Amino acid sequence: MAQMTMIQAITDALRTEMKADPNVLVFGEDVGVNGGVFRATDGLQKEFGEERVFDTPLAESAIGGMAVGLGLQGFRPVAEIQFFGFVFETFDAVASQAARMRYRSGGRYNSPIVFRAPFGGGVKTPELHADSLEGLFLQTPGVKVVIPSNPYDAKGLLISAIRDNDPVIFLEHMKLYRSFRGEVPEESYTVPLGKANVVKEGKDVTIVTYGAMVQTSLKAAEQIEKERNVSVEVIDLRTINPIDTETIIASVEKTNRVVVVQEAQKQAGVAAEVIAQINEKAILSLEAPVVRVTSPDTVFPFAAAEDVWLPDPSRVIEGMKKVLDF
Amino acid sequence: MMLQILSPEGKVADQKQMPQVDDATLKELMRKMVYTRVWDQRAISLNRQGRLGFYAPVAGQEACMIGSQSALAKEDFILPSYRDIPQIVWHGLPLYQAFLYSRGHFHGGQIPEDVNVLMPQIIIAAQITQAMGVAMGFKLKKEKRVAITYIGDGGTSQGDFYEGLNFAGVYKVPAIFFVQNNRYAISTPFSKQTAAESVAAKAQAAGIKGVQIDGMDAIAVYETVREARERALAGEGPTLIEALTFRYGPHTMAGDDPTRYRAQEEMTEWEQKDPLVRFRSYLESKNLWSKEEEDKVIEQAKNEIAEAIKKADAQPKQKVTDLIDIMFEEKTPALQEQYDEYKQKEMK
Numbered sequence: 001m002a003q004m005t006m007i008q009a010i011t012d013a014l015r016t017e018m019k020a021d022p023n024v025l026v027f028g029e030d031v032g033v034n035g036g037v038f039r040a041t042d043g044l045q046k047e048f049g050e051e052r053v054f055d056t057p058l059a060e061s062a063i064g065g066m067a068v069g070l071g072l073q074g075f076r077p078v079a080e081i082q083f084f085g086f087v088f089e090t091f092d093a094v095a096s097q098a099a100r101m102r103y104r105s106g107g108r109y110n111s112p113i114v115f116r117a118p119f120g121g122g123v124k125t126p127e128l129h130a131d132s133l134e135g136l137f138l139q140t141p142g143v144k145v146v147i148p149s150n151p152y153d154a155k156g157l158l159i160s161a162i163r164d165n166d167p168v169i170f171l172e173h174m175k176l177y178r179s180f181r182g183e184v185p186e187e188s189y190t191v192p193l194g195k196a197n198v199v200k201e202g203k204d205v206t207i208v209t210y211g212a213m214v215q216t217s218l219k220a221a222e223q224i225e226k227e228r229n230v231s232v233e234v235i236d237l238r239t240i241n242p243i244d245t246e247t248i249i250a251s252v253e254k255t256n257r258v259v260v261v262q263e264a265q266k267q268a269g270v271a272a273e274v275i276a277q278i279n280e281k282a283i284l285s286l287e288a289p290v291v292r293v294t295s296p297d298t299v300f301p302f303a304a305a306e307d308v309w310l311p312d313p314s315r316v317i318e319g320m321k322k323v324l325d326f
Numbered sequence: 327m328m329l330q331i332l333s334p335e336g337k338v339a340d341q342k343q344m345p346q347v348d349d350a351t352l353k354e355l356m357r358k359m360v361y362t363r364v365w366d367q368r369a370i371s372l373n374r375q376g377r378l379g380f381y382a383p384v385a386g387q388e389a390c391m392i393g394s395q396s397a398l399a400k401e402d403f404i405l406p407s408y409r410d411i412p413q414i415v416w417h418g419l420p421l422y423q424a425f426l427y428s429r430g431h432f433h434g435g436q437i438p439e440d441v442n443v444l445m446p447q448i449i450i451a452a453q454i455t456q457a458m459g460v461a462m463g464f465k466l467k468k469e470k471r472v473a474i475t476y477i478g479d480g481g482t483s484q485g486d487f488y489e490g491l492n493f494a495g496v497y498k499v500p501a502i503f504f505v506q507n508n509r510y511a512i513s514t515p516f517s518k519q520t521a522a523e524s525v526a527a528k529a530q531a532a533g534i535k536g537v538q539i540d541g542m543d544a545i546a547v548y549e550t551v552r553e554a555r556e557r558a559l560a561g562e563g564p565t566l567i568e569a570l571t572f573r574y575g576p577h578t579m580a581g582d583d584p585t586r587y588r589a590q591e592e593m594t595e596w597e598q599k600d601p602l603v604r605f606r607s608y609l610e611s612k613n614l615w616s617k618e619e620e621d622k623v624i625e626q627a628k629n630e631i632a633e634a635i636k637k638a639d640a641q642p643k644q645k646v647t648d649l650i651d652i653m654f655e656e657k658t659p660a661l662q663e664q665y666d667e668y669k670q671k672e673m674k
Binding site for chain 2: 025
């Protein structure tokens with residue numbers, strides 16, 4: 001076991017898979033000699049050579065198209081989009097091409113691609129770096145979307161994502177890159193895609209969340225448990241497409257109260273889908289309507305306004321009080 | 327300078343430029359062009375009868391399509407646009423599957439294992455960046471193969487067109503970008519796509535080789551693609567080929583009426599450049615082609631098309647469970663649930 005930050009765990013996962021499978025290729029803007037703008041690919045080009053880890057011209061759409069082409073030739077591309085706010089440039093390659101390759105060829109071809117991208121607020125980035133756009137890909141048949149919240153999951157999920165024979169969007173929250181260390185096994189291991197993790201057990205209210213909001217929710221849970229005689233269950237979705245409905249429903253049936261917490265705006269993200277699934281499958285277990293804690297429905301804030309815009313533990317507590325006191 | 331080898335009258339303009347192409351190859355080229363013209367006529371008629379769906383006519387572009395495909399080896403990979411069905415069929419996709427693609431049936435996209443083509447691309451220019459990626463795969467695996475992709479003149483205005491060429495130049499991949507400039511993108515003439523003097527000139531922006539050729543001249547097309555392929559295999563990088571051509575029919579069979587935007591004189595002018603007429607007179611002058619041979623091809627094409635349509639008719643109808651099956655290698659729980667639901671309905 002080693003103590004690693006999430007970014008180190010990601011590099012470790014890439015190295016592990018590159019060693020295990022010669023078809024794994026890593027490319028994107030500044031991922032080669034520079035080792036990535038966040039050092040996620042640090043040392044990989046030196047270790048594996050320029051044919052396996054390489055820089056591209058500055059054009060996200062062609063990065064996506066190249067990944068699709070290489071995928072057709074038996075490679076397993078791990079393509080980096082420098083910030084997920086730039087995904088619109090390559091939306092066609094991801095959503096119309098990679099996502100549909102297996103389907104439109106009736107299974108003849110596939111796109112075993114991982115699109116890695118940082119996102120997430122709280123680090124005062126310039127415009128269009130931090131936006132939570134995962135909801136767009138929850139609505140895209142043919143892709144999986146993974147968002148780890150800690151170093152252990154990041155490594156295991158990324159290895160699973162690279163081994164998956166269908167396209168996976170792997171979103172890395174910038175605030176989590178180096179904010180804490182965690183135990184990460186040095187050997188190869190996987191965390192299954194599509195499986196949520198109950199990070200904290202409880203019996204009175206369930207928080208369903210993902211990404212940086214897992215930490216925020218845990219803080220809120222700790223605080224409300226001190227203030228009131230309640231216990232909070234926190235579910236980290238880990239994969240937001242497909243959503244692990246089974247784990248959510250089991251928790252709802254136990255606690256009967258749910259808050260969905262996301263960093264994305266209310267009209268975006270996954271909260272609405274989680275609520276719809278709970279309504280379909282467990283409405284008779286609910287003691288209160290499911291409440292959403294989200295960002296407001298504006299464009300992502302100017303850097304200096306992040307603090308008042310992003311959900312924090314106090315807003316999560318507010319949400320929990322709404323369902324507990326309903 | 328536009329490369330032309332055969333004049334519109336079917337004469338060799340410049341003997342020095344005439345490539346060494348054996349008689350059998352020339353005859354086969356003609357056979358495939360005649361076949362494709364018949365197929366285009368039949369496809370239009372079958373579409374009007376409602377027996378085919380989406381169809382983008384190809385008459386006039388046979389020299390581009392067949393001349394280029396004929397210069398490829400079987401292991402070369404074709405990334406077609408929505409109009410480039412003839413190339414993928416001559417590269418090995420069974421005709422009945424091309425008809426199923428037209429109708430909108432997933433079996434149309436189930437390319438046989440030993441056929442190196444992709445399904446027709448609807449998003450104009452997505453095939454350009456993908457071809458660059460496929461070619462990069464060949465380069466990394468040190469395989470002696472090229473990727474060829476097709477696009478029209480309108481498509482050269484897309485960002486992906488430029489990005490794909492540019493990446494291909496940087497990585498020097500074995501790719502051929504074949505632009506069929508038929509002067510119109512639906513109703514928009516080439517002069518409204520760009521102020522550039524030609525598509526070939528756009529190669530300069532990517533630092534790659536660009537050539538302009540007479541796209542109604544099968545030999546010029548064949549020879550240019552053969553050369554581009556040789557260059558690519560020798561590690562000299564990609565080529566952009568602009569072939570000047572014309573489509574005689576509408577843009578697609580979905581209600582486009584070319585008389586709204588093309589003058590009769592322009593039609594007449596281009597009909598005189600018909601790639602079949604030109605190539606036929608050249609072959610006849612060399613005693614390589616006769617009316618009997620042509621009639622035989624027409625007869626064969628008609629029979630095979632009728633057979634293919636029958637085979638397409640016999641294909642089982644698509645079920646929702648089929649469509650769910652081809653989404654992922656392994657069904658997600660949500661898809662499994664929906665699969666079970668639809669399976670129940672389908673058993674009733």
